[in-house]
Amino acid sequence: MAADKLESTQTEDPSQTMIINMGPQHPSTHGVLRVRLELDGERVVNAEPVIGYLHTGFEKTAENLTYQQCNTITDRLDYLAPMTNNLAYVLAVEKLLNLEVPKRAQYIRVLFAELTRVASHLVWLGTHVMDLGAMSLFFYTMREREVILDLIEDAAGVRMNPSYFRIGGIAYDLPEGFHEKVHAFVKDFPRWMKSYRHLFEGNPLINERLEGIATITQEQALGLSVTGPNLRATGLPLDLRKDEPYSSYDEFDFNVPVRSGADAYARFWVRVDEIYEAMKIIEQAIDKITPTGPYTSSNRKVSLPPREEIYGNMEALIHQFKLVTQGFVVPAGEVYQAVEGPRGEMGFYIVSDGGTKPYRWRARTPSFYNLQTMPLMCKGGLVADVITAIGSIDIMLGDVDK
Amino acid sequence: MILQLVILIVKVILLISLLMLGFAYTTLFERRLLGFFQLRLGPNRVGPFGLMQPLADGLKMALKEDLMPALADKSVFRLAPVFSLFAALCVDAVIPFGAPIHLFGTAISLDIANPSIGLLIAFAFSSLGIYGIVLGGWASQNKYSLLGGIRASAQMISYELAMGLSVMGVLMLAHTASMEGIVLAQKAHGWFFVPEIIPFLIYYITAFAETNRTPFDLPEAESELVAGYHTEYSGFRFAMYYIAEYINMITVSGIAVTLFFGGWLGPSFLPPIIWFLLKVGVSMFVFVWVRATFPRFRYDKLMSFGWKYLVPAALVYFVATAAFVSGVL
Numbered sequence: 001m002a003a004d005k006l007e008s009t010q011t012e013d014p015s016q017t018m019i020i021n022m023g024p025q026h027p028s029t030h031g032v033l034r035v036r037l038e039l040d041g042e043r044v045v046n047a048e049p050v051i052g053y054l055h056t057g058f059e060k061t062a063e064n065l066t067y068q069q070c071n072t073i074t075d076r077l078d079y080l081a082p083m084t085n086n087l088a089y090v091l092a093v094e095k096l097l098n099l100e101v102p103k104r105a106q107y108i109r110v111l112f113a114e115l116t117r118v119a120s121h122l123v124w125l126g127t128h129v130m131d132l133g134a135m136s137l138f139f140y141t142m143r144e145r146e147v148i149l150d151l152i153e154d155a156a157g158v159r160m161n162p163s164y165f166r167i168g169g170i171a172y173d174l175p176e177g178f179h180e181k182v183h184a185f186v187k188d189f190p191r192w193m194k195s196y197r198h199l200f201e202g203n204p205l206i207n208e209r210l211e212g213i214a215t216i217t218q219e220q221a222l223g224l225s226v227t228g229p230n231l232r233a234t235g236l237p238l239d240l241r242k243d244e245p246y247s248s249y250d251e252f253d254f255n256v257p258v259r260s261g262a263d264a265y266a267r268f269w270v271r272v273d274e275i276y277e278a279m280k281i282i283e284q285a286i287d288k289i290t291p292t293g294p295y296t297s298s299n300r301k302v303s304l305p306p307r308e309e310i311y312g313n314m315e316a317l318i319h320q321f322k323l324v325t326q327g328f329v330v331p332a333g334e335v336y337q338a339v340e341g342p343r344g345e346m347g348f349y350i351v352s353d354g355g356t357k358p359y360r361w362r363a364r365t366p367s368f369y370n371l372q373t374m375p376l377m378c379k380g381g382l383v384a385d386v387i388t389a390i391g392s393i394d395i396m397l398g399d400v401d402k
Numbered sequence: 403m404i405l406q407l408v409i410l411i412v413k414v415i416l417l418i419s420l421l422m423l424g425f426a427y428t429t430l431f432e433r434r435l436l437g438f439f440q441l442r443l444g445p446n447r448v449g450p451f452g453l454m455q456p457l458a459d460g461l462k463m464a465l466k467e468d469l470m471p472a473l474a475d476k477s478v479f480r481l482a483p484v485f486s487l488f489a490a491l492c493v494d495a496v497i498p499f500g501a502p503i504h505l506f507g508t509a510i511s512l513d514i515a516n517p518s519i520g521l522l523i524a525f526a527f528s529s530l531g532i533y534g535i536v537l538g539g540w541a542s543q544n545k546y547s548l549l550g551g552i553r554a555s556a557q558m559i560s561y562e563l564a565m566g567l568s569v570m571g572v573l574m575l576a577h578t579a580s581m582e583g584i585v586l587a588q589k590a591h592g593w594f595f596v597p598e599i600i601p602f603l604i605y606y607i608t609a610f611a612e613t614n615r616t617p618f619d620l621p622e623a624e625s626e627l628v629a630g631y632h633t634e635y636s637g638f639r640f641a642m643y644y645i646a647e648y649i650n651m652i653t654v655s656g657i658a659v660t661l662f663f664g665g666w667l668g669p670s671f672l673p674p675i676i677w678f679l680l681k682v683g684v685s686m687f688v689f690v691w692v693r694a695t696f697p698r699f700r701y702d703k704l705m706s707f708g709w710k711y712l713v714p715a716a717l718v719y720f721v722a723t724a725a726f727v728s729g730v731l
Contacts, residue, residue: 020545026628042549042701133616133698139440205617205697383549384700387626 017045022386024053030127030390031397035374037386047378047386049371054401062361066327067093068167070361074348075161077365078399080123083109083116083152084341085363086165091246092337092348093167096330099302102294105169106248111182111285112152112164113247113339114278118189119148120342121275128268128391129200132209137199144192147185154178167328168303169296174289182286189279197272210265214377214389217262224376225369228344229274230393233267235260240340247339251288254280264392271394274342302328327356336364343367343394367399405508413514421494425648426456432690439694463644466637471543474634478541483635483642486534490646490653492527496520497656498582500666500675511582512666512675520581521573524657525566528612531646532558535614538643539631550630553620553701560708561611561618567716568604571597571723572661585665595662598723602662604716609654611708613647616693620701655685 023034032053038046058077062070074085087109094101122145126138149159154175156162164171200206216226218234231238239256241249257273259266296303304323305316322328332354338347344366351360370393377389430445430452437444445452470479495514502511517523532554539551572594573579576587588594595602611618622630632643659665659681668677699707 018545042553129697133619134696136440136694139442143441199695203697205699208703209697209700382701384626384698 042382044378049374054397058402072163078396081116081120081342083112088339088346089348090165090167096335104293107288114281117278117342119145124394131387131391173295186283213264215263216373224372229270233259233270234262267392365399367395428648435690463641468637473543475541482534482538483639486646487642489531490649493524493653516582519579521579535631542634544634546627546633550627561608564712564716565608568601570720571601574727588664593664613650617696655682
């Protein structure tokens with residue numbers, strides 16, 4: 001059955017074309033993507049992404065976890081931008097709970113969401129340029145990403161899957177000296193970025209590999225639910241941070257970079273510009289975050305009580321016991337909440353039946369939709385353009401396969 | 403007569419050992435240098451400064467299992483890397499590594515042979531090397547290898563034309579095609595890169611293409627074709643391709659130095675052979691530097707760059723040099 005389906009997608013006379021399975025083990029398919037390429041010489045007749053090699057059953061797993069526990073799963077969807085996944089999820093549950101989150105916690109969330117956006121874009125920049133054949137930039141961007149991961153480690157205790165956000169706020173308050181570290185990062189970053197730009201800006205070899213390659217028009221992009229930088233590169237300034245502000249994003253001053261080229265070059269520069277805009281938000285956020293203050297909601301039915309309260313207060317002890325052993329009850333209903341992740345609209349659709357675990361937990365992951373553009377982008381191009389296309393839509397296989 | 407033969411055999415053995423040593427330490431040089439460019443250390447654990455690393459690598463390669471795809475064309479698959487290595491080694495026979503030295507009462511030139519058509523022989527052998535790559539890609543019965551082999555043949559054919567045209571000016575200025583003669587001519591007229599700077603640049607660009615190095619590493623393009631023509635090779639057969647690539651780098655650098663930078667010539671405080679090796683070393687550094695910096699060309703852009711820019715430019719400069727030499731200009 002499956003084999004029949006694969007055969008039927010052969011678009012031309014099979015004796016004239018060659019089929020190559022690029023992936024799932026391939027150096028530049030960013031994980032375990034398999035692209036079924038139909039080639040006429042070096043020309044691509046058809047390119048069909050085959051997914052599922054990283055399927056992990058996250059959505060079903062989540063149905064057996066309490067709401068607070070589900071947060072750890074969101075980290076693992078798009079593991080390069082865990083904080084934005086966290087944010088989308090906690091916002092969704094908070095919407096269902098109708099829970100008010102302190103302003104300070106909202107700013108901290110914005111700070112970390114933007115830090116992960118920068119980190120994610122840095123990884124993209126390094127790997128994308130490495131796919132084009134220039135290998136050194138990767139090491140430089142990874143060095144700077146390391147600084148961001150250190151910041152995340154300082155606050156959350158871990159680097160890769162922090163689960164730092166909690167329903168109601170964040171897990172722990174910021175550590176001492178955190179403000180200074182962020183200020184130092186914000187101060188150093190433009191210098192680093194400038195040195196990277198020497199490697200790719202105006203480089204005719206890079207421009208040649210990107211310009212006019214892997215084009216998706218605005219209509220095609222909208223038709224395939226493409227979001228994020230990939231959509232903004234077609235000239236549509238759709239950004240949920242502006243259009244449907246969440247977590248106090250409306251209090252921040254930033255621009256939404258847009259390009260109209262609709263090709264790999266436009267996507268490249270939208271992301272590079274976004275790094276600068278994210279840095280602007282980080283700078284504002286760290287100024288807004290007061291050194292002390294509430295970092296989680298005061299609603300003891302959702303947020304854990306502080307330690308000192310537990311030792312002296314019976315009710316606090318009961319709350320702590322109930323929250324840790326059972327979790328909290330979320331009123332029956334359904335909710336969809338999306339945030340602007342580094343790769344596009346990252347959303348969660350949650351159905352509650354009034355219990356402590358979600359009845360249905362659905363993740364709307366941007367890479368899954370972005371990947372659908374592969375055949376459109378690759379048809380008529382060369383093998384090298386397939387690599388450019390995969391890199392330019394910045395897919396994340398953990399995000400695609402779930 | 404016997405003495406001549408002995409000297410020749412000694413020279414051949416010395417050259418091959420020198421090239422093998424050169425290859426081994428070029429890999430270390432490249433890895434350490436790339437480490438420097440890329441904020442890492444590079445291999446520095448085996449021996450002081452990692453000096454024993456090439457030995458360890460060689461040992462590892464030799465001990466690896468020699469795999470062969472079941473459907474491969476067995477004899478061609480076995481022969482192809484040998485062919486590549488053979489061609490790479492042969493080119494160096496005509497490159498003079500230093501001024502002739504006097505030993506046992508005879509003058510010994512520091513090349514294996516000094517035919518009057520030395521440069522043509524060098525080019526002929528370096529063209530042969532492509533067969534190893536094409537045949538290896540073809541015999542592997544792997545689609546990536548096949549694409550790599552096809553790319554290699556197209557690339558080499560188009561770039562060899564520009565390469566051949568670019569060195570014609572030097573031949574005309576030197577009035578000889580003998581490598582030693584070209585060096586001696588530069589002793590008289592000054593180094594040829596001064597009048598022939600554009601042909602030198604064209605030669606150097608095509609040299610990158612000829613050795614399949616970044617930005618022209620399309621035949622192996624690891625981000626597209628996994629490893630291109632040598633995807634299916636392992637163990638010592640892979641090592642042979644690897645050795646051929648690095649010896650080719652040394653060779654094209656040696657030819658560039660001989661043709662444009664006065665070969666072994668240099669101020670007398672260093673012996674001629676050291677000057678030659680120093681110049682080659684600088685060229686190797688550029689090879690590594692470019693690899694650390696530039697992305698890869700796209701196949702069609704590479705072809706149009708070769709045919710639309712390099713070949714016409716080389717041709718124009720060739721005609722101009724001819725007019726100059728014959729006294730028309």
